[in-house]
Amino acid sequence: DAGITQSPRHKVTETGTPVTLRCHQTENHRYMYWYRQDPGHGLRLIHYSYGVKDTDKGEVSDGYSVSRSKTEDFLLTLESATSSQTSVYFCAISAGTGLPNEKLFFGSGTQLSVL
Amino acid sequence: DQQVKQNSPSLSVQEGRISILNCDYTNSMFDYFLWYKKYPAEGPTFLISISSIKDKNEDGRFTVFLNKSAKHLSLHIVPSQPGDSAVYFCAASGGGYQKVTFGTGTKLQVIP
Numbered sequence: 001d002a003g004i005t006q007s008p009r010h011k012v013t014e015t016g017t018p019v020t021l022r023c024h025q026t027e028n029h030r031y032m033y034w035y036r037q038d039p040g041h042g043l044r045l046i047h048y049s050y051g052v053k054d055t056d057k058g059e060v061s062d063g064y065s066v067s068r069s070k071t072e073d074f075l076l077t078l079e080s081a082t083s084s085q086t087s088v089y090f091c092a093i094s095a096g097t098g099l100p101n102e103k104l105f106f107g108s109g110t111q112l113s114v115l
Numbered sequence: 116d117q118q119v120k121q122n123s124p125s126l127s128v129q130e131g132r133i134s135i136l137n138c139d140y141t142n143s144m145f146d147y148f149l150w151y152k153k154y155p156a157e158g159p160t161f162l163i164s165i166s167s168i169k170d171k172n173e174d175g176r177f178t179v180f181l182n183k184s185a186k187h188l189s190l191h192i193v194p195s196q197p198g199d200s201a202v203y204f205c206a207a208s209g210g211g212y213q214k215v216t217f218g219t220g221t222k223l224q225v226i227p
Binding site: 004035040041042043044045048058092101102103104105106107 | 149158160161214215
């Protein structure tokens with residue numbers, strides 16, 4: 001199994017509070033991603049990183065920010081959580097070879113509930 | 116705009132029979148397609164993939180077929196086993212991007 005750890009695994013918070021989810025990898029992979037999984041929408045990309053301090057937006061980035069200060073850590077922050085951000089969040093990594101057959105390796109997910 | 120579509124949210128199949136999961140895409144820039152499998156409370160894991168230059172790729176009980184003209188791919192599982200019960204996501208990449216686009220998923224239940 002790829003060494004990917006997400007924390008926390010479960011989080012309940014209130015609307016308007018800031019929340020930070022952490023992803024830690026031990027594979028030294030270049031690319032890291034944050035996805036959210038929702039019924040009827042599958043997996044949607046929030047943000048991704050292609051190196052330390054290098055990040056870009058995905059298709060559902062509004063309301064989220066990310067930071068990557070070290071190769072192994074990728075943080076996802078909800079500045080002011082809303083109920084629409086209740087979801088399961090997955091971190092993923094890839095080697096960043098640029099080859100089209102590159103696989104993603106996923107963490108076990110964080111279940112976030114915003115009340 | 117859903118570029119990768121899995122129109123069947125769920126599928127039930129008897130153990131030993133064939134499971135066929137379908138996926139359609141709209142973006143002609145996609146040139147690589149992957150299937151991921153997800154068990155409850157776990158992250159998705161890679162299952163099988165196919166390049167757009169091929170029309171079939173086989174790995175044990177799993178075969179993926181690609182019809183580029185129809186922008187359609189399918190995953191065949193033969194024979195289906197109870198351990199195959201999971202959510203299957205179709206995914207596509209291409210156009211020079213590192214980003215992968217996922218479908219909505221199909222929940223497969225294999226009945227013993």
